[in-house]
Amino acid sequence: MTVTAPSVETLASLRTFTIELPSWAFGNSGTRFKVFAQPGVPRDPYEKIADAAQVHRYTGVAPRVSLHIPWDLVDDYADLRRHAADLGVAIGAINSNVFQDDDYMLGSLCHPQAAVRRKAVEAHLRCIEIMRETGSRDLKIWLADGLNYPGQDDLRARQDRLTEGLAEIYAALDPGQRILLEYKFFEPATYAMDVPDWGTALLHVTALGEQAMVVLDTGHHAPGTNIEFIVAQLLRVGRLGAFDFNSRFYADDDLMVGAADPFQLFRIMNEIVAAGAHAPDSGVNFMLDQNHNVEPKIPGQIRSVMNIQEATAKALLVDREVLRAAQLAGDVLAANAALMDAYNTDVRPLLAQFREEQGLPADPMAAYAASDYAERIVAERVGGAQAGWGA
Ligand code: PSV
Numbered sequence: 564m565t566v567t568a569p570s571v572e573t574l575a576s577l578r579t580f581t582i583e584l585p586s587w588a589f590g591n592s593g594t595r596f597k598v599f600a601q602p603g604v605p606r607d608p609y610e611k612i613a614d615a616a617q618v619h620r621y622t623g624v625a626p627r628v629s630l631h632i633p634w635d636l637v638d639d640y641a642d643l644r645r646h647a648a649d650l651g652v653a654i655g656a657i658n659s660n661v662f663q664d665d666d667y668m669l670g671s672l673c674h675p676q677a678a679v680r681r682k683a684v685e686a687h688l689r690c691i692e693i694m695r696e697t698g699s700r701d702l703k704i705w706l707a708d709g710l711n712y713p714g715q716d717d718l719r720a721r722q723d724r725l726t727e728g729l730a731e732i733y734a735a736l737d738p739g740q741r742i743l744l745e746y747k748f749f750e751p752a753t754y755a756m757d758v759p760d761w762g763t764a765l766l767h768v769t770a771l772g773e774q775a776m777v778v779l780d781t782g783h784h785a786p787g788t789n790i791e792f793i794v795a796q797l798l799r800v801g802r803l804g805a806f807d808f809n810s811r812f813y814a815d816d817d818l819m820v821g822a823a824d825p826f827q828l829f830r831i832m833n834e835i836v837a838a839g840a841h842a843p844d845s846g847v848n849f850m851l852d853q854n855h856n857v858e859p860k861i862p863g864q865i866r867s868v869m870n871i872q873e874a875t876a877k878a879l880l881v882d883r884e885v886l887r888a889a890q891l892a893g894d895v896l897a898a899n900a901a902l903m904d905a906y907n908t909d910v911r912p913l914l915a916q917f918r919e920e921q922g923l924p925a926d927p928m929a930a931y932a933a934s935d936y937a938e939r940i941v942a943e944r945v946g947g948a949q950a951g952w953g954a
Pocket residue numbers: 587658705745747780807815852
């Protein structure tokens with residue numbers, strides 16, 4: 564054993580580590596078979612932000628909320644921004660949604676018809692205008708574009724159209740704004756997605772320029788993919804812009820991060836910590852992309868945030884000197900033990916102490932449960948349509 568009783572000072576760099584929450588995690592969601600409505604669910608983006616602010620209130624590390632456009636359409640984004648600030652949070656990334664109109668059945672930026680591609684470009688330009696009003700840095704682009712059948716469209720031509728559309732969107736960015744391009748190897752297209760993997764995403768963002776980065780959604784890979792390798796590689800070339808954290812058993816399940824494979828989450832955060840990329844100036848935006856279909860949503864987000872903190876804390880416990888010495892000496896067992904000793908440490912008491920030192924509840928789950936917020940929103944949010952995934 565190389566791990567001695569860890570001191571809370573080991574977690575010092577966690578003080579500035581933050582996690583961004585998705586507005587859509589607070590709305591109703593479900594599978595393609597059924598959306599199970601939950602009482603008290605937000606009716607509009609204002610209420611989604613209010614719920615997200617609760618997660619920040621009890622964890623202290625979730626100060627931003629991503630919006631999805633048009634799911635989160637409002638008349639006045641400056642007003643929504645003020646509302647967020649009043650609640651102690653800020654609006655984070657703007658996610659473009661060019662997959663829910665009938666026009667987009669055969670794609671958006673890759674569509675064979677120029678008129679549909681134009682509509683998709685315009686939707687992104689509108690997102691950039693919204694970013695100016697919300698003060699957002701990041702435009703996150705995930706495209707549902709792809710093919711169900713071989714021969715359905717020209718694979719290469721679609722890449723060319725994508726290059727063209729992205730370039731026009733990129734040209735509209737202000738200095739300091741970024742495009743985050745998200746890849747996904749399957750779904751909804753069954754034969755070929757147009758941005759299926761990190762290699763394709765990297766090619767596109769490199770062609771665009773310095774203000775374009777790759778987003779890694781942990782649920783978007785084939786089973787067995789070594790995700791921490793991708794993290795290490797994108798960090799090496801300075802193109803890891805963000806995570807969409809979630810966990811999965813079989814498909815893009817969008818479960819609470821760390822619920823399915825906490826060891827994978829640790830391995831990912833180990834690469835992040837080893838590169839110092841958990842520091843706020845690293846440019847990596849740590850976001851959640853989750854849906855809570857069968858569990859309550861606010862505690863589901865609190866649990867997810869805590870799971871990331873635990874994995875990061877464990878990564879901070881890795882004795883890097885011991886690890887490096889073992890690696891250089893070719894001592895395979897000692898090198899592996901340096902990681903496993905940290906992973907197998909129960910960091911929960913240390914994190915409780917860490918939170919208390921910052922005036923936060925030692926147990927955010929218990930503190931939220933002891934509040935009356937859940938009962939209040941059930942009583943207050945009657946009438947009106949509840950916002951959901953896609954509304
Ligand atoms: C697509 O599966 C995705 O991961 C993208 O990030 C979307 O914006 C999000 O899910 C919608 O839930």
